[in-house]
Each structure stands twice: as C-alpha cells, then as structure tokens.
Amino acid sequence: MADYHFVYKDVEGTTTEWDDIQRRLGNLPPKPEPFKPPPFAPRVDADEQPKSKEWLDAREPEELEELEDDLDDDRFLEQYRKLRLAELREAAKAARFGSIVPITGSDFVREVSQAPSDIWVVVFLYKDGIPECGLLQNCLEELATRYAATKFVKIISTDCIPNYPDRNVPTILVYNSSAVKGTYVGLQKFGGKRCTPESVALALCQSDPVLNDGHGGNDSSRDNVIEGVRRKFIEKVVAQHEEREEEDSD
Numbered sequence: 733m734a735d736y737h738f739v740y741k742d743v744e745g746t747t748t749e750w751d752d753i754q755r756r757l758g759n760l761p762p763k764p765e766p767f768k769p770p771p772f773a774p775r776v777d778a779d780e781q782p783k784s785k786e787w788l789d790a791r792e793p794e795e796l797e798e799l800e801d802d803l804d805d806d807r808f809l810e811q812y813r814k815l816r817l818a819e820l821r822e823a824a825k826a827a828r829f830g831s832i833v834p835i836t837g838s839d840f841v842r843e844v845s846q847a848p849s850d851i852w853v854v855v856f857l858y859k860d861g862i863p864e865c866g867l868l869q870n871c872l873e874e875l876a877t878r879y880a881a882t883k884f885v886k887i888i889s890t891d892c893i894p895n896y897p898d899r900n901v902p903t904i905l906v907y908n909s910s911a912v913k914g915t916y917v918g919l920q921k922f923g924g925k926r927c928t929p930e931s932v933a934l935a936l937c938q939s940d941p942v943l944n945d946g947h948g949g950n951d952s953s954r955d956n957v958i959e960g961v962r963r964k965f966i967e968k969v970v971a972q973h974e975e976r977e978e979e980d981s982d
Contacts (some may be wrong), residue, residue: 747763751763828880828881828883828946829876829880829881829882829883829884830876830877830880831873831876831877831884832856832869832872832873832876832884832885832886833883833884833885833886834885834886834887835885835886835887836887836891837887837891837892840887840892843883843885844885844907845907845910846910847883847907847910849908849909851881851882851883851908852882852883852906852907852908852913852940852941852942852943852944853882853883853884853885853906853907853908854872854875854882854883854884854885854904854905854906854936854942855885855886855887855892855904855905855906855907856868856869856872856884856885856886856887856902856903856904857886857887857888857889857892857893857896857901857902857903857904857905858886858887858888858889858901858902859888859889859890859898859901860888862898862901862902864901864902864918864919864925865901865902867919867925867927868902868904868919868922868927868932869886869902871922871927871928871929871931871932872884872886872904872929872932874929875929875932875933875943878929878943878945879933879943879944879945879946880945880946881944881945881946882942882943882944889901889903900917900918902918902919903915903916903917903918904916904936906936906940906942908940908942913940913942914936914939914940914942916935916936921935922935934958937958
C-alpha cells in the first residue's frame with residue numbers, strides 16, 4: 733500500500749498555542765509579519781492629469797511647445813506656459829558656455845567671427861611660459877564661470893596672428909557681430925600684475941555690455957558687473973583691515 737504524506741498549511745499568519753510557547757522560550761524565531769500587498773493605485777496618464785502651475789513646472793521645453801494649442805481655454809495657464817518656456821530658453825542660453833574653450837587658427841572664423849550677434853566673444857591670446865599669461869588666464873577662468881552667457885576662447889598668439897610678438901602677450905580681443913569691439917594688450921588696463929577678476933571685468937565692461945550672466949538684459953548685466961566689482965572691493969578692504977587688526981593684537 734502506497735505511503736502518502738500530507739502537509740497541512742494553515743492560513744498565513746496563524747500559529748498554534750505550542751508555537752507561541754516555544755517562541756516565548758526562544759526556541760523558535762519570531763513570527764513573520766503576514767504579507768500585505770500594496771494598495772492598488774491606478775496609473776494616471778500624464779495627458780489626463782489636471783493641468784496646473786505645478787504640472788507645467790515639471791514639463792520639458794519640448795512638451796511645453798506641444799501644449800500650445802491645448803491650453804487655449806485657460807488663459808492663465810497659457811500665459812504661464814509661455815512664461816515658463818521663456819525662462820527655460822533663457823536658462824539654456826545662460827548655460828551655453830561657462831569655461832574658456834581652446835581653439836586653433838582654423839577654428840577662429842567659426843568660433844569667433846561667425847558667432848551670433850547676441851553673443852559677445854572674449855578672445856585670449858597667450859603663450860605658454862609667460863607668467864603674465866597665466867595670471868590673466870586665472871582671472872578669465874573665473875569670469876567665464878561667472879558669466880556663462882559670454883563666450884570665452886583662448887588661442888596661442890602666433891596661431892591667431894602670425895609673428896605676433898611675445899612682448900604683446902597676453903592680449904584680449906573682444907568680438908561682437910563679426911567685428912573687433914575692444915583690444916587690450918598686456919595687463920596695464922587690468923591693474924598690472926595685481927589684476928583680479930573684478931578689475932578685468934570692470935575694464936571689459938567700461939563701454940560695452942561684454943559680460944553677461946544670462947539672467948537679464950545687456951544693460952542690467954553690465955550694471956551687475958560694476959556692482960559686483962564694488963562689492964568685492966569693499967569685502968577685500970574689510971578683510972585687509974581685519975588682518976591688520978589681528979597682526980596688531982599679536
């Protein structure tokens with residue numbers, strides 16, 4: 733006669749009195765928590781969600797473009813969509829650059845002369861091994877990060893202008909609309925060997941809104957540069973005064 737073995741399985745989570753006693757004595761592991769499935773939440777299609785300001789904030793520029801005809805019935809949301817799209821485009825423009833890009837002579841026309849008319853280009857002519865070039869490059873690197881809507885490029889001087897004398901480097905050329913708007917030879921106009929990013933920024937923006945952080949119009953960006961220079965100057969004067977006071981107290 734066949735030997736059949738049956739295994740009885742009670743409802744999940746139930747235990748016997750004997751098991752409870754054994755658990756209190758530490759002979760059995762703690763009773764596992766009964767399985768509870770997560771609550772059902774029907775998936776909501778993004779197109780079916782109610783349109784709101786927060787909903788528009790989460791959309792990408794391409795999605796905002798596609799919504800142009802869908803929000804005609806809601807004047808507020810349509811105006812907000814246009815405002816949000818303009819903000820995203822301005823932010824993308826501001827983040828266009830942000831560093832000094834090395835170029836060669838063959839890149840000059842494309843990167844500088846053919847730059848869009850709304851872009852100011854700062855061209856840094858340098859030679860390796862010249863201390864003044866390294867000093868000015870450090871200042872320009874900080875400005876390139878701070879004013880990311882302005883394009884900064886650097887090129888070896890003789891690649892840009894054949895036989896350009898080393899005594900004239902560093903040199904900065906400022907371009908806009910395919911034309912040279914400013915030329916700065918050496919460090920004299922930037923404060924000599926004591927030049928700072930602020931002194932360079934102030935010199936570049938004396939007559940034209942060369943530096944642009946991308947968060948306002950050209951005039952406001954120029955005003956921001958001048959105000960930033962003043963603020964930095966005050967901070968340095970205060971810091972120097974505090975250092976002298978500390979030295980005197982010692």
